[in-house]
Amino acid sequence: MSDAISFRLIGTDGTARLGEIATPHGAVRTPAFMPVGTQGAMKGVHWRDVREAGADIVLANTYHLMLRPGAEQVAALGGLHKFINWPYPILTDSGGFQVMSLSELRKITDVGVTFRSHLDGAMVELTPERAVEIQNLLGTDIAMQLDECLKLPADKPEITRAMRLSLAWAERSKRAFEKVPPGRALFGIVQGGDDIALRQESARRLVEIGFHGYAIGGLAVGEPQQVMLSVVSETAPALPAAQPRYLMGVGTPEDLLEAVARGIDMFDCVLPTRNGRHGLAFTRFGPINLRNARHAHDPRPLDAESRCPAARDHSRAYLHHLTKANEMLGAMLLSVNNLSYYQDLMQGMREAIAQRRFEEFRQATKAAWAQGDLPPQ
Amino acid sequence: MSDAISFRLIGTDGTARLGEIATPHGAVRTPAFMPVGTQGAMKGVHWRDVREAGADIVLANTYHLMLRPGAEQVAALGGLHKFINWPYPILTDSGGFQVMSLSELRKITDVGVTFRSHLDGAMVELTPERAVEIQNLLGTDIAMQLDECLKLPADKPEITRAMRLSLAWAERSKRAFEKVPPGRALFGIVQGGDDIALRQESARRLVEIGFHGYAIGGLAVGEPQQVMLSVVSETAPALPAAQPRYLMGVGTPEDLLEAVARGIDMFDCVLPTRNGRHGLAFTRFGPINLRNARHAHDPRPLDAESRCPAARDHSRAYLHHLTKANEMLGAMLLSVNNLSYYQDLMQGMREAIAQRRFEEFRQATKAAWAQGDLPPQ
Numbered sequence: 001m002s003d004a005i006s007f008r009l010i011g012t013d014g015t016a017r018l019g020e021i022a023t024p025h026g027a028v029r030t031p032a033f034m035p036v037g038t039q040g041a042m043k044g045v046h047w048r049d050v051r052e053a054g055a056d057i058v059l060a061n062t063y064h065l066m067l068r069p070g071a072e073q074v075a076a077l078g079g080l081h082k083f084i085n086w087p088y089p090i091l092t093d094s095g096g097f098q099v100m101s102l103s104e105l106r107k108i109t110d111v112g113v114t115f116r117s118h119l120d121g122a123m124v125e126l127t128p129e130r131a132v133e134i135q136n137l138l139g140t141d142i143a144m145q146l147d148e149c150l151k152l153p154a155d156k157p158e159i160t161r162a163m164r165l166s167l168a169w170a171e172r173s174k175r176a177f178e179k180v181p182p183g184r185a186l187f188g189i190v191q192g193g194d195d196i197a198l199r200q201e202s203a204r205r206l207v208e209i210g211f212h213g214y215a216i217g218g219l220a221v222g223e224p225q226q227v228m229l230s231v232v233s234e235t236a237p238a239l240p241a242a243q244p245r246y247l248m249g250v251g252t253p254e255d256l257l258e259a260v261a262r263g264i265d266m267f268d269c270v271l272p273t274r275n276g277r278h279g280l281a282f283t284r285f286g287p288i289n290l291r292n293a294r295h296a297h298d299p300r301p302l303d304a305e306s307r308c309p310a311a312r313d314h315s316r317a318y319l320h321h322l323t324k325a326n327e328m329l330g331a332m333l334l335s336v337n338n339l340s341y342y343q344d345l346m347q348g349m350r351e352a353i354a355q356r357r358f359e360e361f362r363q364a365t366k367a368a369w370a371q372g373d374l375p376p377q
Numbered sequence: 378m379s380d381a382i383s384f385r386l387i388g389t390d391g392t393a394r395l396g397e398i399a400t401p402h403g404a405v406r407t408p409a410f411m412p413v414g415t416q417g418a419m420k421g422v423h424w425r426d427v428r429e430a431g432a433d434i435v436l437a438n439t440y441h442l443m444l445r446p447g448a449e450q451v452a453a454l455g456g457l458h459k460f461i462n463w464p465y466p467i468l469t470d471s472g473g474f475q476v477m478s479l480s481e482l483r484k485i486t487d488v489g490v491t492f493r494s495h496l497d498g499a500m501v502e503l504t505p506e507r508a509v510e511i512q513n514l515l516g517t518d519i520a521m522q523l524d525e526c527l528k529l530p531a532d533k534p535e536i537t538r539a540m541r542l543s544l545a546w547a548e549r550s551k552r553a554f555e556k557v558p559p560g561r562a563l564f565g566i567v568q569g570g571d572d573i574a575l576r577q578e579s580a581r582r583l584v585e586i587g588f589h590g591y592a593i594g595g596l597a598v599g600e601p602q603q604v605m606l607s608v609v610s611e612t613a614p615a616l617p618a619a620q621p622r623y624l625m626g627v628g629t630p631e632d633l634l635e636a637v638a639r640g641i642d643m644f645d646c647v648l649p650t651r652n653g654r655h656g657l658a659f660t661r662f663g664p665i666n667l668r669n670a671r672h673a674h675d676p677r678p679l680d681a682e683s684r685c686p687a688a689r690d691h692s693r694a695y696l697h698h699l700t701k702a703n704e705m706l707g708a709m710l711l712s713v714n715n716l717s718y719y720q721d722l723m724q725g726m727r728e729a730i731a732q733r734r735f736e737e738f739r740q741a742t743k744a745a746w747a748q749g750d751l752p753p754q
Contacts, residue, residue, distance in 0.1 A: 042706065043706070
């Protein structure tokens, strides 16, 4: 494979890793959190503020973009970076996860998946080869192989079948990716549900195929956090130390802290923006539900010491008012606050690993969350 | 009355006026356009961007704020400037207009208006005295008297009755305002529908009562533009040259241009943000409906020469995509573009008056609008 991206492992503290991914659109400091710009936009957040919040890289959803405006259309407009005006690194998923979760009518065969578009009802086929082609047309820095992601709990034969199908698709994805011009990367995806042996088999065979990085997929799909973390603990060591490891669709601040402790380098999740739209603010002292009437008279900002203006410059009483009144500005302020908090958490972890005090940081962070917020003055 | 605000008439060009209003929260360059932050928030626009768009002053709606979070609540939190974190001038309306337009159940007597809150169904009374008290609690820089605003067309007896009632309320508003601490201003509102004689009587009697400024209300309520402009032409000369004149609830870019030509100094309207949410962009070359499929492949920005990033940094194809996908970011970008365009138009008018070339500016501006947009390249 072409030397599309290079990962540099800068240091470790226990199993936690500090690194940097170099891409043609700039560097990604790891552990990294990737905000999700579903349809080529971050919900309620200007791109400038995504960057100011501290994001090095964002995720865009192939499923949405292939249906609207279409991959060929994005390519004709100069590629996704130019289309959305985000000149920094982009990772795209393969589209598979959302085919499974958003399309009512879909049929999976060895060839690929055929589904009915939720937009216009047209039947669309997505194969491993087409998923690579679409992501190449988008011009993503990091492409993901097509895989089959099951909801948990699931039966072992079903988990085994989906894992083996994902491996076959991984091989085809890699072959298809050989036609992609240099400068781009392809990640394989470990499947295997909550079965450790299947996970390790999946990881081993993906490494044999060889990718620029490895994702752990099929988690945060209904299983308890402890199951997720146990799968991560047992899977991460089966992946090459010299390449980035990405835990897909995760998660809460605590999920991030615990997964970094277990050797994960990359994450993506809609939680910061989705929860922001629903009145929930993430802070150093745990989440704050601004819909709660107890904030109506509270003149304090979310966090006077934050570097995020949304956290510093508005009272909780105002944020409560905006949330109750369903004002767009409430969703906008809480979403950017949450993106900033997530990035601050990642930065805190990166510094702690560099200084080899990750365990101390982890305990202090959890203690602050558990402390909850101070009472109104 | 206390010397709350001072208006300085800097120059004129024909009947167009260039001026500046000094308030305790800063200067307002006139002619001025006031964006409308209905419930204490600008829909889809961060306050920072309202300021960067060039707004000196914003309008907030007393009706909404008195019902939620409540005037006493805003006062307890330090007043409206602090509550919304906009440290610059604020004008509040009296609440009367929205009582008339939003409340289904309402009863107008000489005393005031009683209405059912659209939020919780509670019966609320708004009198001229309470309207002044509420605006004082909010801490507004410029308060408006309570008036009765009719929809047009209306019968002359009805117009006469509403105009005389508004005058009686003007007197009571002024008396109530004498208890307000110095540093704030009260504007009277000319009513009289489309009847010039009634308009002039209203203006004359308001001037006898004496206010810091004078608004022309009850326009842009269903009448043709020519009727509105004719009322403005006949009413403005009846108002003191040494005080600001405010045309309420107006309007389109063309309305602003024509009303400034007739001696108006201040405007407010929801059009820039409302149209932005509906996919319409105001530009130097006229409005552009981004929902139209002809923009799907257009790589050009709205206006490469704009000082507004939203106008400069995104292709029409992207804005079209966001609008079609109902992404919040589309509404956010078009709203801030529109606020910027409105402020640029006001700035252009101010410069033209200062240079005594307003008529030339007016013709050139209308010619550019009429030219429409250039075809895609």
